[in-house]
Amino acid sequence: MWCDIGLTAQPIPVGENRILVPHGWQSQNGDLDTGTLVGVITDSVSQRPLPGAIVRVDSTKLGAITNLDGRFAVNGIPDGIYSISISDVGYKEKHFPSVQIVRNSITFLRVSMVAERW
Numbered sequence: 001m002w003c004d005i006g007l008t009a010q011p012i013p014v015g016e017n018r019i020l021v022p023h024g025w026q027s028q029n030g031d032l033d034t035g036t037l038v039g040v041i042t043d044s045v046s047q048r049p050l051p052g053a054i055v056r057v058d059s060t061k062l063g064a065i066t067n068l069d070g071r072f073a074v075n076g077i078p079d080g081i082y083s084i085s086i087s088d089v090g091y092k093e094k095h096f097p098s099v100q101i102v103r104n105s106i107t108f109l110r111v112s113m114v115a116e117r118w
Contacts, residue, residue, distance in 0.1 A: 033104070034076045034077055034079075034101075035079065035102050035106070036073060036106045037074040037077060038107070040066075040069070040110055041053040041072070042111070044113060044114045048070075049071070050088050051070060054087050055084065056085045056087075057083075057084060058084065059083065081101075082100075084099045084109065088113060092113070
């Protein structure tokens with residue numbers, strides 16, 4: 001089954017100097033005992049980035065809004081499997097029910113949003 005979600009096959013380890021983590025991608029308390037969800041949201045037809053899209057980690061108070069390049073980062077997510085919801089005005093909301101977040105790792109999500117038909 002084809003799916004337009006792009007998750008890394010294996011999370012990228014943050015420790016052991018294997019990846020440079022940009023400032024602000026760690027959890028708010030500065031530790032690395034949590035995971036991070038990063039990604040990019042685009043329009044399915046034009047492939048242009050969607051600034052201002054809302055990314056929610058359901059059943060938590062965590063989330064983010066995409067920047068001008070359609071990119072986002074959600075920091076400080078405890079280990080687990082989460083439902084992720086993405087919405088934007090004029091687009092059909094998307095839900096991904098089984099996104100795994102791993103401690104000390106970055107999970108990447110690439111989402112192509114479909115415009116609503118009026």
